[in-house]
Amino acid sequence: MKKRLLLGAVAAVLLGSAQAANVPPSASMQIEFELPKLEVADYARPYVAIWVEDSGGKTVRNIALWTGKDTEWLKDIRRWWRKFGRYQGDGIDAYSSATRPAGQYQVQWDAKDGEGNPVTSGDYTLYVEVVREHGGRDLVRQPIQLGQQEFSMSSKAKYEIGSVTLSYKI
Known part of the structure; x- marks a missing residue:
């Protein structure tokens, strides 16, 4: 009986350490979207927020934030604001930039957390939230599994954002 318990404990430690392994240092994700x-009367360039949350819903990394000059309107990016912006909006200069016109875009994520450390292998969710003044709001929520396997996937297009294509490379 003691032998089985000991083997079970050793297996749990080994499995736990395997699950906590970091993604390879060369890992990255390319995020492409439109x-x-x-064709609307009062078109305004959209605000865009792109970020990653862990399986517990904690923000791991803000990848991009495209906003206007007036940060008062950041709260209109509702999901991002509720999860992160209202609590830690002071550091947004590190990843924010101006809004963009209609077009195709790519952003890169180096598979690191907000501290610059490689994330651990496991389940995450990538979010892309797009909000336009005098317009609509769309949220793309894409579950992803990071680890040793490369993958590509695409979401369906929505009104304020076209399809989002993810390409994870090691």
Whole structure:
């Protein structure tokens, strides 16, 4: 009986350490998406937030934030604001930039957390939230599994954002 318990404990430690392994240092994700040209009377460039959360819903990394000059409107990026912005909005200069016109875009994520450390292998969710003044709001929520396997996937297009394509490379 003691032998079985000992073997079980050793297996749990080994499995735990295997699950906590970091993604390879060379890992990265390319995120491609489109901001469609909308034929509306009062078009404003959209605010865009792209970030990653862990399986517990904690923000791991803010990848991009495209906003106007007036940060008062950041709260309109609702999901991002509720999860991160209202609590830690002071450091947004590190990853924010100006809004962009309609077109195709790519951003890179180096598979590191906000501290610059490689993330551990496991389940995450990538979010892309797009909000336009006098317009709509779309949220793409894409579950991803990071580890030793490369993958590519695409989401369906929505009104304020075209399809989002992810390409994870090691």
